[in-house]
Amino acid sequence: xxxxxxxxxxxxxxxxxxxxxxxxxxxxxxxxxxxxxxxxxxxxxxxxxxxxxxxxxxxxxxxxxxxxxxxxxxxxxxxxxxxxxxxxxxxxxxxxxxxxxxxxxxxxxxxxxxxxxxxxxxxxxxxxxxxxxxxxxxxxxxxxxxxxxxxxxxxxxxxxxxxxxxxxxxxxxxxxxxxxxxxxxxxxxxxxxxxxxxxxxxxxxxxxxxxxxxxxxxxxxxxxxxxxxxxxxxxxxxxxxxxxxxxxxxxxxxxxxxxxxxxxxxxxxxxxxxxxxxxxxxxxxxxxxxxxxxxxxxxxxxxxxxxxxxxxxxxxxx
Amino acid sequence: xxxxxxxxxxxxxxxxxxxxxxxxxxxxxxxxxxxxxxxxxxxxxxxxxxxxxxxxxxxxxxxxxxxxxxxxxxxxxxxxxxxxxxxxxxxxxxxxxxxxxxxxxxxxxxxxxxxxxxxxxxxxxxxxxxxxxxxxxxxxxxxxxxxxxxxxxxxxxxxxxxxxxxxxxxxxxxxxxxxxxxxxxxxxxxxxxxxxxxxxxxxxxxxxxxxxxxxxxxxxxxxxxxxxxxxxxxxxxxxxxxxxxxxxxxxxxxxxxxxxxxxxxxxxxxxxxxxxxxxxxxxxxxxxxxxxxxxxxxxxxxxxxxxxxxxxxxxxxxxxxxxxxxxxxxxxxxxxxxxxxxxxxxxxxxxxxxxxxxxxxxxxxxxxxxxxxxxxxxxxxxxxx
Numbered sequence: 001x002x003x004x005x006x007x008x009x010x011x012x013x014x015x016x017x018x019x020x021x022x023x024x025x026x027x028x029x030x031x032x033x034x035x036x037x038x039x040x041x042x043x044x045x046x047x048x049x050x051x052x053x054x055x056x057x058x059x060x061x062x063x064x065x066x067x068x069x070x071x072x073x074x075x076x077x078x079x080x081x082x083x084x085x086x087x088x089x090x091x092x093x094x095x096x097x098x099x100x101x102x103x104x105x106x107x108x109x110x111x112x113x114x115x116x117x118x119x120x121x122x123x124x125x126x127x128x129x130x131x132x133x134x135x136x137x138x139x140x141x142x143x144x145x146x147x148x149x150x151x152x153x154x155x156x157x158x159x160x161x162x163x164x165x166x167x168x169x170x171x172x173x174x175x176x177x178x179x180x181x182x183x184x185x186x187x188x189x190x191x192x193x194x195x196x197x198x199x200x201x202x203x204x205x206x207x208x209x210x211x212x213x214x215x216x217x218x219x220x221x222x223x224x225x226x227x228x229x230x231x232x233x234x235x236x237x238x239x240x241x242x243x244x245x246x247x248x249x250x251x252x253x254x255x256x257x258x259x260x261x262x263x264x265x266x267x268x269x270x271x272x273x274x275x276x277x278x279x280x281x282x283x284x285x286x287x288x289x290x291x292x293x294x295x296x297x298x299x300x301x302x303x304x305x306x307x308x309x310x311x312x313x314x315x316x317x318x
Numbered sequence: 319x320x321x322x323x324x325x326x327x328x329x330x331x332x333x334x335x336x337x338x339x340x341x342x343x344x345x346x347x348x349x350x351x352x353x354x355x356x357x358x359x360x361x362x363x364x365x366x367x368x369x370x371x372x373x374x375x376x377x378x379x380x381x382x383x384x385x386x387x388x389x390x391x392x393x394x395x396x397x398x399x400x401x402x403x404x405x406x407x408x409x410x411x412x413x414x415x416x417x418x419x420x421x422x423x424x425x426x427x428x429x430x431x432x433x434x435x436x437x438x439x440x441x442x443x444x445x446x447x448x449x450x451x452x453x454x455x456x457x458x459x460x461x462x463x464x465x466x467x468x469x470x471x472x473x474x475x476x477x478x479x480x481x482x483x484x485x486x487x488x489x490x491x492x493x494x495x496x497x498x499x500x501x502x503x504x505x506x507x508x509x510x511x512x513x514x515x516x517x518x519x520x521x522x523x524x525x526x527x528x529x530x531x532x533x534x535x536x537x538x539x540x541x542x543x544x545x546x547x548x549x550x551x552x553x554x555x556x557x558x559x560x561x562x563x564x565x566x567x568x569x570x571x572x573x574x575x576x577x578x579x580x581x582x583x584x585x586x587x588x589x590x591x592x593x594x595x596x597x598x599x600x601x602x603x604x605x606x607x608x609x610x611x612x613x614x615x616x617x618x619x620x621x622x623x624x625x626x627x628x629x630x631x632x633x634x635x636x637x638x639x640x641x642x643x644x645x646x647x648x649x650x651x652x653x654x655x656x657x658x659x660x661x662x663x664x665x666x667x668x669x670x671x672x673x674x675x676x677x678x679x680x681x682x683x684x685x686x687x688x689x690x691x692x693x694x695x696x697x698x699x700x701x702x703x
Binding site: 005140282 | 367526530533538557567
């Protein structure tokens, strides 16, 4: 245990932990939405995220920006990021809907048992992963991201230094999550989602189009993952075909930590996981980072099996 | 009655099949003994994947030698049989077994990395398939007591201390942070650097294979106040790590071993970010190779030869020399290697192996390379101990 490192780097560890946690939270929403409505763990969601990172590379590439480009002016960078976020969100949303239509819907039509869905999810994940690994796609290579935002701190109060990317990550993630929360709890579509989550058959009797609601849920999860993909890849600085794997596991853990099926739980779980990881790494050495976060997850589930905020989609059951 | 007839017919067919099979086998054997034709040289390493940047020039060097040989011997061509491990030790066992099963493969170039060598070499040993690695540098590979193992370059007993001496004597740093990826190669190299530097190492930590987010290590490096970071590992993790270090505000030097000495170390973080990165290599610069190698390589591939391309070229030529001399079995080639003693035409290194499969220490040079203007440039030979 190295308390010295924890105290010395506390501010930085907190900020980077929150930024990373925001990305976890955004991806966790995809798991949580689908689980809340279908009781299905969509393992292909990590690949939905991965497609978002490549979408960003492609759209920036088309506009003439690659790893060797020089850093663009701030206004241009913001514009480029916005374009990439929209494009990546659309690509990820599209991939998520494609998975639903081609992999899960046929199973639902045949009333397949839950295990069949789980195996299909893993299969769909492999299909997407290996598709991106094909020679005419990424050829298993790592692809660097163009530099975007300046790296110098934008906020500096005492020991607390926040760089533009961290600020953007946290703000964008919060905005996305509150919009989603509002969408699910306040709009007509959201009511449909909550209705299907509560009781799909009764909702259908009340005139809710179940298939369309489920498709919407996959789309929403994909949109969040696409935005997260742009934020995350600006941070890691590169992408490759299997980049979704670890992040998918982390985001899934975050969803479970907060209470899977619960939107606010995903936010809480994501941010907590990001912080735990960083503090744990400082205390025990960076090589223990992942071990610590999973240890905390296991310990928590022993006392609160449904996660911190419990299982439910928003306030659907209230 | 009819059933019996069928059975007899079936029996006859079976006998015929076996006989035909035996005849076919014989047919294959006879010409192979008189003239060593259609033999194959295996190439084992990360031909695709994130680590391919390091292996591509090696493969190109070997391919070039074979292509030149085939041009001169059009009636008796040799082919390169690729075994793409993607650099992962977990892929090595299956690939090594399929290499061993192909009896046309009489020699092996590689495996390119140390981790996969630890898995594959014992399988090659069992089959008596001789190998020369042009790039795997973990010292313990040669102490496993394997007859088939030969190393065409120096090892990390030379590379690690040389890198450390460069940090100490040339950069003159006393605040070094050492990171390794816990691989057979990376951890071994980092340990050598640490033990040579001694108290100049202010902190060390480990990352993992496939790690993507290095923020915790970046904070650690920054708070430690180190001005040199030595990374023992491969480009796959080093490239994003470097990028995140620079984005996180680390301004000190970044140095690694031959595992990061490849083009992806520049292309993934971007040339501006990679500027000034240092990497050692227990080899002389391939761009300064002797003879027509550099020109031939440029003509064939349109770019300068990368690290170890010259070594792979020489290694392939040793095998081709053996095949030309009528050595057509694995055992023949192995004994050919054991008594070999000649300088390579490209690297100029005298290839004469001791009983463990290592080159003579005076043949091993460690060079330091630096990224300058988006390319690796040889900087200087690291100080000798």
